[in-house]
Amino acid sequence: MTSDVNHEEPTAHEFSPVDSVSEVSRCGYVAIVGRPNVGKSTLLNHLLGQKLSITSRRPQTTRHQVLGIKTEQGIQTVYVDTPGMHKVQKKAINRYMNKAASSALAGIDAIVFVVDRLTWNEEDQMVLEKVQGARCPVILAVNKVDKISDKTKLMPHLESLSGKMDFHAVVPISAQHGHNLTQLEEMITDLVPEGVHHFPEDQLTDRSSRFLAAELVREKVMRQLGDELPYEVTVEIEEFKHEVRPKGPLLTISALILVERAGQKAIVIGDKGSRLKQIGQDARKDMELMFDSKVMLNLWVKVKAGWSDDERALKSLGYDHNQ
């Protein structure tokens, strides 16, 4: 079949001034980068107006690259939340996380580089060197300003940060309290170029419901255990079953929490199963909100030694560099 469309001569329709305002479609990719624990996932969740990425006080909570999609008034902004870039690359899991963070910068239209209040350390410097290599505007978001007690220190610090590279803008924000996020979002969407939308208007992420469910369980484990548990915990979804019942939809989810050692299993389970119960209750509540359904959640803990430094085991658990 041949096409009738003449690409040489624009039609009157294409010149309509009304169209140029209301119908020009825009789509762009915006990476949120920074060292671990600066608040990247908290920022993404606020920008999307919905929880998507998991957060915790523990650094290195985010392991995978997650797309968060927002389509509003013809503008589709595809946010790329990345694992925090960090120096230590001893284990395969850390190498995976750094690679996921670096590869996120390819094909990006703008970068939001998040730093924490008044500090600047070697890891921030490392991230700076990576973003300098990307040929797109970089907005520096100085997060957690709500925690600065002596506000007079902020302005001089912002000025000194401004000199580190030719930033598009330097914005003090509080991702948790929503401070300056409207201004930040306006700056971001102004940088979104013209282009056709890559996702349907109502799509929020590129990740599956199974993936999001597993991440919610992992978040609760990390929040419950604080510093008691090293990073070596991952979650596998064994069952994800949707049923329509007379009383409403029911989602049955069975998840396996994998740890590295028997001692860690005991920690996750807690005294008479109390911790695992709390993890289950908290995860179920979030899942019911996320999936808009009643959820029955079954949790088990299993020891799978050495998974975090075994390339093949990582692949089987979804840590695939090609994803």
Ligand SMILES: Nc1nc2c(ncn2[C@@H]2O[C@H](COP(=O)(O)OP(=O)(O)OP(=O)(O)O)[C@@H](O)[C@H]2O)c(=O)[nH]1
């Ligand atoms: N006071 C305050 N705390 C914040 C703010 N933003 C994030 N946090 C907290 O900082 C911690 C880390 O936030 P995350 O959003 O998980 O940070 P991240 O950069 O995604 O972390 P990684 O997954 O390690 O890369 C959490 O306990 C957040 O609640 C903020 O604006 N103010």
